[in-house]
Amino acid sequence: MKPAVLLTHRIPSVVMSRLEASCEVDLYDGPDAIPAEELTRRIAGKQALIAMLTDRVGADVMDGAPGLKIVANVAVGYENVDIPAARSRGIVVTNTPDVLTGAIAEFTWGLILAIARRIAEGDRVIRRGGWKGWALDFMLGMELQGKQLGLVGRGRIGQAVAAKAPAFGMSAVFANDDMSLDELLVTSDVISVHVPLTAETRHMFDRRAFARMKRSALFVNTARGAVVDEAALEWALRERLIAGAALDVFEHEPHVGEALRSMEHVLLVPHLGSATRETRTAMASLAVRNVLAVLAGEPPVTPVTKRGAERGDGVPASDEPGGVQGAPPTK
Ligand code: DGY
Numbered sequence: 001m002k003p004a005v006l007l008t009h010r011i012p013s014v015v016m017s018r019l020e021a022s023c024e025v026d027l028y029d030g031p032d033a034i035p036a037e038e039l040t041r042r043i044a045g046k047q048a049l050i051a052m053l054t055d056r057v058g059a060d061v062m063d064g065a066p067g068l069k070i071v072a073n074v075a076v077g078y079e080n081v082d083i084p085a086a087r088s089r090g091i092v093v094t095n096t097p098d099v100l101t102g103a104i105a106e107f108t109w110g111l112i113l114a115i116a117r118r119i120a121e122g123d124r125v126i127r128r129g130g131w132k133g134w135a136l137d138f139m140l141g142m143e144l145q146g147k148q149l150g151l152v153g154r155g156r157i158g159q160a161v162a163a164k165a166p167a168f169g170m171s172a173v174f175a176n177d178d179m180s181l182d183e184l185l186v187t188s189d190v191i192s193v194h195v196p197l198t199a200e201t202r203h204m205f206d207r208r209a210f211a212r213m214k215r216s217a218l219f220v221n222t223a224r225g226a227v228v229d230e231a232a233l234e235w236a237l238r239e240r241l242i243a244g245a246a247l248d249v250f251e252h253e254p255h256v257g258e259a260l261r262s263m264e265h266v267l268l269v270p271h272l273g274s275a276t277r278e279t280r281t282a283m284a285s286l287a288v289r290n291v292l293a294v295l296a297g298e299p300p301v302t303p304v305t306k307r308g309a310e311r312g313d314g315v316p317a318s319d320e321p322g323g324v325q326g327a328p329p330t331k
Pocket of ligand 1: 074075078271272273274275
């Protein structure tokens with residue numbers, strides 16, 4: 001008999017057929033995230049769960065399937081999975097590092113360029129009929145050439161973003177490596193966040209942090225919304241303590257507050273960092289490889305390691321960097 005797998009969202013057919021070749025797949029095919037009760041009900045009798053980052057996988061879900069061997073999260077972040085609960089039940093948890101690094105780095109640069117040069121704002125001006133013609137001082141933005149990019153989080157994504165900085169004439173610096181976080185906040189022209197959400201990083205960008213930034217600074221977040229105290233960010237933007245923000249992630253997704261939605265100097269994007277056909281296929285494929293390996297009694301390809309889980313960065317066992325003393329976790 002084939003092992004039973006619960007899949008909480010449709011995946012590309014090429015990957016689906018690989019999964020179906022060796023497993024009995026129970027697919028939740030709703031347009032939105034699987035409701036919590038449905039997840040708890042349908043997990044019964046499953047040996048594997050392929051979960052999305054919108055699924056809360058807690059002890060209750062795990063206890064619904066005593067034979068559960070693996071939770072394969074289709075995301076690099078895994079704060080939606082109760083790691084200690086999985087560990088104490090002998091359930092392997094895997095994530096999808098590496099395969100989305102390039103997509104998120106590209107996307108981060110898209111946000112940096114768009115907010116610095118007011119691209120989405122300009123689009124809105126034209127659409128509402130507000131453009132009266134070219135003028136020397138109309139909608140001036142900030143040039144990136146010669147400016148400092150402050151990166152918080154030196155994981156794969158942070159490093160991939162830094163690697164593209166010379167193309168725009170920017171110097172990239174990392175917090176806790178090139179300089180202290182405090183110095184980075186004070187001196188950077190663009191600040192981009194690349195840490196996972198952990199107890200340590202939750203609300204690390206608070207009123208104090210925003211108050212330290214230059215008034216001309218632009219803040220970019222493609223990591224996790226709750227790394228930022230959103231009320232503090234709204235305050236900093238309202239008081240013009242910083243010049244603007246580009247946000248792909250939010251504290252209470254999919255809710256985005258009226259204050260952020262009403263501000264012109266904020267660019268809002270619905271969590272699209274890894275959203276390319278290539279990357280989403282690669283993420284699903286890696287999750288399936290993890291499931292097939294574990295169900296075959298082999299080691300998972302990209303397990304969330306004990307050390308990674310403590311740090312919250314999901315670095316696979318084969319790829320743990322030396323790390324920097326005192327550095328924030330990486331994503
Ligand atoms: C992740 O994998 O954690 C990303 O946020 C998905 O876009």
